[in-house]
Amino acid sequence: MIFFKRKKGGANQSETPLELKADSGCSAENQQREIAARQGEALPWLRELVYDALFKRGEKIMLDYSREAVAGRVMIDGLWHSLEPRDREQGDAMLVALKRLSGMKPEERRTRQVGKFVAEHEITKAKFLGTVTSQGVKTGERVIVELRPKKSRVFKSLEELGMREPMQERLREHMRAEGGIVLIAAPPGGGFTTTWNVTLNATDRLLRDFIGIEDDRHPETEVENINMTRFDGAGGVTPDQLLHKLMLTQPDVVTLPDLVNAATVDKLCELATSREPKLVIAGVRAKDAVEALLRVLLLKSSSKAFAQAVRAVLCVRLIRTLNETCKQPYQPPPQLLKKLGIPPGRVKVLYREWQPPPEEEEEKKGRKKLPPGACPICEQEGPLCHGIFYRGRTGIFELLEVTDPLRKALVQQPKLETLRKIAREQGHRGLQEEGILLVARGLTSLNELQRVMK
Numbered sequence: 502m503i504f505f506k507r508k509k510g511g512a513n514q515s516e517t518p519l520e521l522k523a524d525s526g527c528s529a530e531n532q533q534r535e536i537a538a539r540q541g542e543a544l545p546w547l548r549e550l551v552y553d554a555l556f557k558r559g560e561k562i563m564l565d566y567s568r569e570a571v572a573g574r575v576m577i578d579g580l581w582h583s584l585e586p587r588d589r590e591q592g593d594a595m596l597v598a599l600k601r602l603s604g605m606k607p608e609e610r611r612t613r614q615v616g617k618f619v620a621e622h623e624i625t626k627a628k629f630l631g632t633v634t635s636q637g638v639k640t641g642e643r644v645i646v647e648l649r650p651k652k653s654r655v656f657k658s659l660e661e662l663g664m665r666e667p668m669q670e671r672l673r674e675h676m677r678a679e680g681g682i683v684l685i686a687a688p689p690g691g692g693f694t695t696t697w698n699v700t701l702n703a704t705d706r707l708l709r710d711f712i713g714i715e716d717d718r719h720p721e722t723e724v725e726n727i728n729m730t731r732f733d734g735a736g737g738v739t740p741d742q743l744l745h746k747l748m749l750t751q752p753d754v755v756t757l758p759d760l761v762n763a764a765t766v767d768k769l770c771e772l773a774t775s776r777e778p779k780l781v782i783a784g785v786r787a788k789d790a791v792e793a794l795l796r797v798l799l800l801k802s803s804s805k806a807f808a809q810a811v812r813a814v815l816c817v818r819l820i821r822t823l824n825e826t827c828k829q830p831y832q833p834p835p836q837l838l839k840k841l842g843i844p845p846g847r848v849k850v851l852y853r854e855w856q857p858p859p860e861e862e863e864e865k866k867g868r869k870k871l872p873p874g875a876c877p878i879c880e881q882e883g884p885l886c887h888g889i890f891y892r893g894r895t896g897i898f899e900l901l902e903v904t905d906p907l908r909k910a911l912v913q914q915p916k917l918e919t920l921r922k923i924a925r926e927q928g929h930r931g932l933q934e935e936g937i938l939l940v941a942r943g944l945t946s947l948n949e950l951q952r953v954m955k
């Protein structure tokens with residue numbers, strides 16, 4: 502991710518070093534759109550809005566037009582934060598400029614419209630693609646601008662994603678296997694794409710033949726050296742209809758980001774346990790590893806075949822990390838450490854979001870009260886947290902290795918509690934325990950762990 506540095510001298514509009522450009526694919530059309538967007542005086546406001554969002558590492562901007570005002574929010578590390586509200590006059594003018602630039606109809610305020618533009622930093626030349634969606638809602642109109650770096654994505658390693666070394670090694674062992682099913686799980690909208698690609702990136706796909714099958718409506722795989730087949734999901738095609746033909750190429754590994762029906766699961770189980778077994782890597786949307794196993798059974802595939810075939814489940818949950826500059830150490834009381842299961846003496850301090858000292862103390866020192874949205878520590882030396890006290894995200898990973906007692910329970914008592922109990926008895930560390938390790942390492946806070954585990 503490219504970060505924006507604000508030019509010294511503040512947020513003066515005329516100094517905003519960001520250019521907004523049309524992105525129609527045709528230069529004459531682009532020129533027309535840009536000229537239209539420059540009419541009126543709203544383009545500098547729009548530039549400032551987009552610039553401010555990028556500066557704060559925002560992924561999305563939401564503008565809500567109601568009768569009196571325009572409420573704005575920006576999404577940073579997966580959470581919405583409020584922006585200063587604007588009056589309708591300014592907000593409307595900005596929206597007209599945005600729609601003209603993005604090839605949308607400014608006068609249309611009810612029907613859903615989608616458009617796009619490009620934002621380019623004048624100095625660093627970093628480019629972002631802005632996708633604009635507008636739609637009439639009960640209270641007025643809602644506009645969402647999604648901002649994405651324009652250069653192709655570079656996926657991090659498992660380590661950079663936050664996976665502990667011993668877990669990486671165990672996962673690699675499963676990925677090297679000649680047969681069986683490895684599931685990759687994440688909650689809907691909670692980091693699946695990244696985990697899927699990083700995991701596939703860590704496999705030996707240069708040594709073995711990998712094929713991939715995915716719905717052309719939502720492609721997930723961006724890793725190279727996987728022979729991809731996309732199918733027409735909207736037209737009612739399911740992966741099981743393609744598998745027979747695809748297996749004629751004799752691949753070693755089959756990857757599938759979405760298990761859509763029982764017939765597909767049954768076919769994959771058969772492949773994973775046949776005499777010449779194939780490794781199957783498949784995706785599931787679930788909140789934890791045990792739930793992922795049950796989600797597959799809910800498709801009404803054969804539980805016996807699935808229990809036999811499944812080797813392991815990797816599950817991820819994204820969590821924000823405290824900003825290094827301003828995170829605040831505190832001594833945890835012994836009872837707290839005990840409750841967290843951290844052995845005495847292992848950690849001296851834990852960290853939390855920066856908190857202001859008691860007010861009287863501040864007054865004695867003659868310091869002024871801080872405006873909301875500011876961080877007194879980061880203002881002195883970066884990187885900035887913009888008063889959020891967090892910066893960036895990492896993954897909490899859970900790797901459930903499926904053992905015989907779990908296999909038996911999957912067939913006989915496929916219930917969340919039963920399976921969780923067996924996993925715990927076998928020494929499995931769930932997401933909560935893995936998250937506590939991150940807290941103990943000072944990467945995140947207990948508050949944040951509580952928030953994501955809710």
Ligand SMILES: [Zn+2]
Pocket residue numbers: 824826827855876877878879885886887888889890
């Ligand atoms: Zn800070």
